[in-house]
Amino acid sequence: MKHIHSGKVRDLYELDGGDILLVASDRVSVYDVSLPTPVPDKGALLTQLSAWWFDRLSHVVPNHVISTTDVPAEFAGRAVRCKPLQMIQVECIARGYLVGLGLREYRRDGAVSGVQLPSGLVEADRLPEPIFTPTTKISETGHDEFMTFGDVVNMVGKETADRLRDLTIEIYQAGAEHALKNGIIIADTKLEFGIDSDGVLTLGDEVLTSDSSRFWPADEWTPGRTQHAFDKQYVRDWSMTTGWDQTPPGPAMPPEVVEATRQRYVEVYERITGKKWDDREAV
Template sequence: MPGLSKTNIPSLKQIYSGKVRDCYAVGDDKLLLVATDRISAFDVILGDPIPGKGKVLTALTNFWFEKLKDVIPNHLTGIAPETVVKPEEIPQVAGRAVVSKRLKPILIECVARGYIIGGGWKDYQATGEVCGIKLPAGLRQAEKLPEPIFTPAAKAELGTHDENISYERVVEMYGEKVASTIRNATLELYKRASEYALTRGIIIADTKFEFGLDENGNVLLMDEVLTPDSSRFWPADDYQIGTSPKSFDKQFIRDWLEAQPWDKRPPAPKVPEDIIEKTADKYREALRRLTGTDIEP
């Protein structure tokens, strides 16, 4: 199964190409969002795609949108992507695209952390805090937090790191109503998803959400939701406090890159075929565990 690195849909106007998604205009008020098989690490898009990755992201996101739709409305329109492109373009969107409402993005990456790991673990070791939130003393790596925490970040330009900010800064940027809505939704989405995932043998250590505003100023959930690209998924039966757990996400390919003589600037090293295959397997395993389904080859 070859990977799709980029799309070419001449019947629609392309308005954006990100780390993973290509975005096209559908009329004035809708978008076609296509999840390619591109993968990024350390804010660098790698040269080799992960076959099937975009279909996994789309299937998982659609699953979570349906499961969590009573928490907050989302950007889906229900329009089949195959109906907004020409017949010869359908193979590029089948199983990997959605037609969404066109929203004004809220430029905040809304992160929910339930366990102390990654950058949060490094911050905690240095300061006893994560993003300005004081945590209990004596926590160990990968330990579950007493309660999930909301750690927002201001979204940066492509190729640069997002900046962690305080909740108070979110209020300054968007007002108390929007700030409290995205904070409360982030924590409730994480709570419900993590409780469900545990029943499927997966710990969701942390995850990030993105939100947008519709024409009436209502907050909607958008982009991708609770995927291996936006979350840390750990196998529950292999979880141990004090170590960096195995994962069903792109941490596997990050670990390989960390072992290479690379300064984390483009271009990234060429990834061996076996690392690509194992990464693809991890994405699909996450989908199978959480949904009981698999992607079409």
């Protein structure tokens, strides 16, 4: 294997024959900084939840998965053998509820990514319909920055931009509908797409996980306040109580925060997939 990239959470390797090995670690990243404390089983939980969604959504869009089992033994359970993609430099975000950076933009502009929204909305309000709010993958600040749909058109062309928007909303709606039946609200999600060797637009990276989405318990949803999070928002909220300035190095998480984070990831995995998490899968 040839190591080709280390991200905040995942590592990429090139395998003999040109396939890509995407390995999810137990690292946690918030505000674009990897924290020094791992969360046990997190890489496996993300990988297996993504694999479940990739399979469920395969009729909607092609994805990069070749195999979740034909991987080196040392990475079993937390790695995916993938097709190489030429990644599109846009974070494709669908929002069904007003929260996070979307809420901040709305309070400032009454819009998110140029999408005008009704006045009077509060934190965690459900939007009239899901909206496409892309951000940059690369910026001079090192952080994601909002783009308008017109910006995406200028970057990739109208046809591809339309497809990115439509697929992002379709995947979000399909995921949100399934999750809600199991007591989970998917408030928003981030997707990444690339072009495969045949020129086909393909879903890559991860899909509808606790790292890429906001998950809330539906029976506790109350607009106008912070929601209980089954995702890494819990870690973001904790980090803000430490006095950390959101620049490297990040703060170490105490054991109780690590365990609470793990339990949230396990619970949302079990609710969405209907499978009991088995520690033997988390190699």
